[in-house]
Amino acid sequence: MKKNILLPGGAGFIGSHVAAELLTRGYDVVIVDDLSNARADVIDRLERITGVRPAFYRIDAADKPALEQVFAENAIDAVIHFAGYKAVGESVAKPVSYYRNNLDTTLTLLETMSDHGVKELIFSSSATVYGVDNPAPYTEDMPRGGCTNPYGWTKAMIEQILQDACVADPALRVVCLRYFNPVGAHESGLIGEMPNGIPNNLMPYITQTAAGIRKELSVFGNDYPTPDGTGVRDFIHVVDLAKGHVAALSYADAHPGWEAINLGTGCGTSVLELVGTFASVNDISVPYRIAPRRSGDLAVCYAATDKARRLLGWQAEKTVADMCRDSWRWQQSSAKL
Ligand code: WQD
Numbered sequence: 001m002k003k004n005i006l007l008p009g010g011a012g013f014i015g016s017h018v019a020a021e022l023l024t025r026g027y028d029v030v031i032v033d034d035l036s037n038a039r040a041d042v043i044d045r046l047e048r049i050t051g052v053r054p055a056f057y058r059i060d061a062a063d064k065p066a067l068e069q070v071f072a073e074n075a076i077d078a079v080i081h082f083a084g085y086k087a088v089g090e091s092v093a094k095p096v097s098y099y100r101n102n103l104d105t106t107l108t109l110l111e112t113m114s115d116h117g118v119k120e121l122i123f124s125s126s127a128t129v130y131g132v133d134n135p136a137p138y139t140e141d142m143p144r145g146g147c148t149n150p151y152g153w154t155k156a157m158i159e160q161i162l163q164d165a166c167v168a169d170p171a172l173r174v175v176c177l178r179y180f181n182p183v184g185a186h187e188s189g190l191i192g193e194m195p196n197g198i199p200n201n202l203m204p205y206i207t208q209t210a211a212g213i214r215k216e217l218s219v220f221g222n223d224y225p226t227p228d229g230t231g232v233r234d235f236i237h238v239v240d241l242a243k244g245h246v247a248a249l250s251y252a253d254a255h256p257g258w259e260a261i262n263l264g265t266g267c268g269t270s271v272l273e274l275v276g277t278f279a280s281v282n283d284i285s286v287p288y289r290i291a292p293r294r295s296g297d298l299a300v301c302y303a304a305t306d307k308a309r310r311l312l313g314w315q316a317e318k319t320v321a322d323m324c325r326d327s328w329r330w331q332q333s334s335a336k337l
Contacts, residue, residue: 001251003027003028003077003078004027004028004029004030004074004075004076004077005022005027005028005029005030005076005077005078005079005080005083005249006030006032006059006070006071006074006076006079006080007019007029007030007032007054007079007080008032008033008079008081008082008105009029009032009033009061009081009082009083009084009124010029010031010032010033010034010054010080010082011031011033011035011039011040011056012037012038012082012090013035013038013182013192013193013194013238014082014179014182014238014241014242015031015038015044015082015124016038016042016046016191017186017191017238017239017241017242018080018241018242018245018246019031019046020046020049020050020053020186020191020238020242021239021243021245021246022246022319023050023054024050024178024297025048025246026256028054028055029052029054029055030054030056030057030070030076031054031055031057031336032055032056032057032059032061032067032076032083033056033057033058033059033061033083034058034059034060034061034072035058036085036311037085037086037194037196038194039194040056040058041099041220041308043056045190045191045337046191046316048188049186049188049190049191050189051061051310053165055074055271056328057069057070060096060105061083061105061108061109062105062108063102064108064111064112065089067108067112067113070114071112071113071115071116071118072111072116075088075119076104076113076116077120077247078118078120078121078122078249078252079109079118079120079121079122080121080122080124080245080249081105081106081109081121081122081123081124082124083105083109084101084102084105084106084124084154085098085101085102085151086151087151087200087203088126088128088151088152088200088245088296089149089200090147091150091151091152091154092150092296093147095150096190096287097105097228098150098151098154099150099154099157102151102154102155103156103157103158103161104156105152106161106162106219107161108121109121109319110161110162110165114169118247119169119171119172119173119227119256120174120252120253121162121172121173121174121175121252122174122175122177122245122248122249123158123159123162123174123175123176123177124177124179125158125159125176125177125178125179125260126151126152126155126156126178126179127178127179127180127181127234127262127264127301127303128147128148128149128151128152128155128156129144129145129147129152129155129156129159129178130142130144130146130178131143131144131145131146131147131148131152131156132146132148132298132300134146135145136215136268136300136301136302137180137266137302137303137304138199138262138301138302138303138304139262139293139304139306139307140178140259140260140261140304140307144156144159148233148296148298149296155170158315159176159246159260160268162174162176162258163258164230166256166257166258168294170256170257171256172256172257172258173252173253173255173256173257174183174247174252174257174258174259174260175251175252175258175260176258176259176260176261177244177245177248177263178188178260178261178262178263178303179236179241179263179264179268180233180234180235180236180262180263180264180265180301180302180303181201181202181233181234181235181236181301182236182237182238182241183201183202183203183235183236183237183323184203184237184238184318184322184323184326184327184330185237185238185240185326185327186238186239186326186330187239187326187329189329189330189332189333189334190333191330192238192326192327192330192331192334193238193327193330194334198214202211202233202271202274203235203274203323204327204331205210206274206275206278206327207278207327207328207330207331208331209286209287210278210279210282210284210285210286210328210331211331211332211335214289215287216287216289217270217275217286217288217289218288218289219271219275219288219289219290219291219292220271220290220291220292220293220294220297221290221294221297222272222290223293224293224299224300225268225299226270226299227271227285228270228273229272230270230271230272230283231271231297231298231299231300232262232269232270232300232301232302233268233269233301233302234265234266234267234268234269234301234302234303235269235320235323236263236264236265236275236316237316237318237322237323237326238317239326240263240265240317240318241263241316243314244263244295244312244314244316247312247313247314248261248312248314249306250312251311253303254329259311261308261311261312262303262304262305262306262307262308262315263303263308263316264303264305265302265303265305265316266302266303266304266305266316267302268300268301268302271278273305273320273327274320274324275288277320277321277324278324278327278328281321281324281325281328282324282325284326284328293336
């Protein structure tokens with residue numbers, strides 16, 4: 001039986017890649033997005049990739065009457081919740097806006113799901129919920145908290161809200177997917193990351209430097225206790241991440257209750273290793289300078305991946321070279337969109 005999946009925030013970087021995977025697998029998809037961090041033509045590009053056009057509503061998912069209409073017009077079977085602000089630095093400058101938006105959206109979604117008897121939710125969570133007090137590799141049983149920014153706290157609070165909702169309604173089926181560092185783009189070059197303004201994250205800053213849009217990359221610190229002194233992260237290809245969401249849907253179909261599952265590769269790559277791999281696989285130079293550390297950054301962050309393999313039968317397959325190749329293709333093709 002074809003399943004109808006609602007994707008709040010589904011026009012964004014992660015959401016659009018999950019939509020592509022779902023549509024390719026024969027799911028029906030309904031995207032709800034206010035386009036505050038995405039473009040409307042992603043819907044056209046999803047149709048070009050998959051041959052199927054997802055339903056699209058340009059609304060704020062926190063707008064309850066508008067969300068109610070989406071549920072009334074579509075028989076939703078499950079929800080994958082991407083809707084939320086996600087810039088770490090911006091969250092420090094605008095904490096109230098982040099708590100208001102990210103929590104309101106989630107609470108409105110939960111109320112509307114309950115009104116319509118929808119019991120299955122996959123939540124876009126983040127490795128930031130592990131905070132500064134846990135040692136890498138992070139395992140899902142580690143305590144949540146000690147977050148270094150309001151963005152991370154919103155993810156930790158939403159996980160708690162979902163846990164409490166599952167205690168109150170044992171029929172709920174919730175999986176919180178804790179992303180590590182999503183990078184890369186669909187091989188078509190039609191969808192990818194489109195940061196507003198100056199990129200906060202490493203990979204888009206690398207691709208824009210390679211394209212000459214940025215003069216040089218600032219490497220935030222080379223005095224960390226790591227092999228080359230620069231930060232170490234678990235970069236995961238966004239297509240692997242999207243496949244993890246499809247696997248989580250299948251898992252949630254059969255498992256009531258609340259689960260948190262890491263989506264990472266389990267491998268750490270340093271900033272300079274990523275820069276070097278990018279330059280090598282794409283045969284292009286990436287000018288950089290060593291700059292002071294960025295406040296709030298961890299030295300090392302990478303996933304334990306056993307639980308995803310055991311519960312979802314999923315593991316990441318794409319290499320750092322694939323991530324660099326696909327990111328560069330997207331940088332070049334998105335300039336023409
Ligand atoms: C990675 C490394 C930087 C930019 C954040 C969020 C996480 C998720 C991914 C949303 C660090 C270094 C970066 C630059 C640099 N976001 N860096 N120069 O901070 O690991 O994770 O983004 O879901 O939740 O916390 O990602 O890409 O910003 O940084 O040297 O211009 O690259 O110091 O070591 P981060 P990042």
